[in-house]
Amino acid sequence: MSRTPASRRPGPAGGSGPAPYRKPVPTFWWLRRRAYLVFVLRELSGVFIAWFVVFLLLMAGAIAEGSGEYERFQDWSGQWWVVLLNVIALLFVLLHTLTWFGLAPRAMAVRLRGRRVRPGPIVATHYLLWALLTAAVAWLILKG
Amino acid sequence: MARRSPEPLLWLLFSAGGMAAALLVPILLFLFGIAFPLGWLSAPDHTHLLSVLRHPATKVILFGLCLLCLFHWAHRFRYTLYDGLQLKNLSLAISLLCYGGAVAGSVAAGVVLFRI
Amino acid sequence: MPETDRITLQVARYRPEQETEPTWQSYEVPLRKEWTVLDGLNHIKDHLDGTLSYRWSCRMGICGSCGMTVNGEPQLTCSAFLTDSAPGPVRVEPLANFPVVRDLVVELGDFMNKLTEVKPWIIRAEDKPLDEGEFLQTPEEMDAYKQYSMCINCMLCYAACPVYALDPDFVGPAAIALAQRYNLDSRDEGAADRRDVLSSAAGVWACTLVGECTTACPKGVDPAGAIQRYKLTAATRSLKDLLWPWGQR
The missing domain is CATH 3.10.20.30 (Beta-grasp domain)
Structure with missing residues (x-):
């Protein structure tokens, strides 16, 4: 190795010896590895979460306008392309939920009575909370 | 310490949004986006939904969900554009688009939800 | 044969x-x-x-x-x-x-510079004279950082990290994990000295939690977890500073 002070990014002019070779990053680097592809898909779930907000607000607006507008919303949301979009969105949201719960124990170092809680129980708590909230929301909407 | 980077607070909003979305969005999207339109379950009638939406707790929860989800989207989308498409040199424009979009969307959510 | x-x-x-x-x-x-x-x-x-x-x-x-x-x-x-x-x-x-x-x-120079930037050694506000004896530590206190101390600086985590590939300024998995190794050490008092580097734009906030650093690590260090935990620490701290600006620094 050259004895010149190591620059942060050795370029063609840095150092005394010949230029080190820097491999360029391909534009679609995330297609080259399964883990990278899953990562990009996980990040793209954010787009579908934003779509859900739009869908929810359209529905809430329609309900506020009256029953006629609510029926028009129901007709619109029954079209094949809206349902298809929502099916894709749900798959992405589920990917988000599963990866989110899976990564949760990484960020939290929970201690109980001086002992570090293992990742398993932390993940299980998340799933339990998810089940409870899902049941509560479904009950609230379907009871009428 | 005079360092005032918005990054930690944006990350907190992102994280809270990620948690809220993971817990609440699947069931809501499944019911209203798939199960009711396809007739798997009979859709609730208008009066029931209106009474649920008029409850102040529902308004606050839904507004919080919308706001956090939008900031969650903004954060992830910003980094996806940075890394996935290697557009970090456009970072100012991208930040404006993402967080500006989240603020605008949250205002819209507030207007829609609190006028009901 | x-x-x-x-x-x-x-x-x-x-x-x-x-x-x-x-x-x-x-x-x-x-x-x-x-x-x-x-x-x-x-x-x-x-x-x-x-x-x-x-x-x-x-x-x-x-x-x-x-x-x-x-x-x-x-x-x-x-x-x-x-x-x-x-x-x-x-x-x-x-x-x-x-x-x-x-x-x-x-070329290792970039990693070596980053390593020294995060000050991976025990920092004390005041040095204790040798004749006062060693710093004592309980097994629980050691358990808090031991995993991160297993790092052998092999740089496999940098090779696995797409964020580092795209942005060579990123402080990176091993350096942040080693900073946490000292931040979480009960004998260390240098967390404030490491904060500027760790919570800069090229520090923990550049990480998008791809998680491949942890997969690549041959020593089970879990740098991705170390970065996430520091994000939570830094974010909680900023929130406290925002809501309670006249509190302790």
Whole structure:
């Protein structure tokens, strides 16, 4: 190795010896590895979460306008392309939920009575909370 | 310490949004986006939904969900554009688009939800 | 011992005085049950081609100097067995995301600078004289950081990290994990000294939690977890500063 002070990014002019070779990053680097592809898909779930907000607000607006507008919303949301979009969105949201719960124990170092809680129980708590909230929301909407 | 980077607070909003979305969005999207339109379950009638939406707790929860989800989207989308498409040199424009979009969307959510 | 089985090693060569980008060269080496990729490279160096350059030292996963890309994965070549790649060929490239100096040797300067930036040593507000004895620590206190202290600076995590590939300014997995190793040490008082580097834009906030650093780590350090935990610490702190600006610094 050259004895010149190591620059942060050795370029063609840095150092005394010949230029080190820097491999360029391909534009679609995330297609080259399964883990990278899953990562990009996980990040793209954010787009579908934003779509859900739009869908929810359209529905809430329609309900506020009256029953006629609510029926028009129901007709619109029954079209094949809206349902298809929502099916894709749900798959992405589920990917988000599963990866989110899976990564949760990484960020939290929970201690109980001086002992570090293992990742398993932390993940299980998340799933339990998810089940409870899902049941509560479904009950609230379907009871009428 | 005079360092005032918005990054930690944006990350907190992102994280809270990620948690809220993971817990609440699947069931809501499944019911209203798939199960009711396809007739798997009979859709609730208008009066029931209106009474649920008029409850102040529902308004606050839904507004919080919308706001956090939008900031969650903004954060992830910003980094996806940075890394996935290697557009970090456009970072100012991208930040404006993402967080500006989240603020605008949250205002819209507030207007829609609190006028009901 | 009769040598019946052989395996081909496709090795990336880069000799800056004669080529502008790496080329491939194939060598055939004996395939033995107990041989690793590093043993294959040593066989090449000793018997086939003395011009091949690469780094190695301990052959037992301690020194962290033989990290390379084996069949596309960042690995310690001393723990990647040839039989796992049989029937071959085995592709051996230098560690990804670092400038290549020659053949399989990469430039370490960037990582070494980052390592010193995060001050990975015990910092005390006031030094304690030697005759006052050692700093005591309970097993629980040691447990808080022990995992992060296993890092051998092999840089496999940098090779696995797409954020570092795209932005070489990113402080990176191992340096942040080592900073946490000292931040979480009960004897250390230097968390404030490390904060500026760790919570800068090129620090923890550049990480998007791809998680491949943890997958690549041969020592179970979990740098991705270390970064996430620091994000939570830094964010909670900022929130406190915002809501309680007149509180303790």
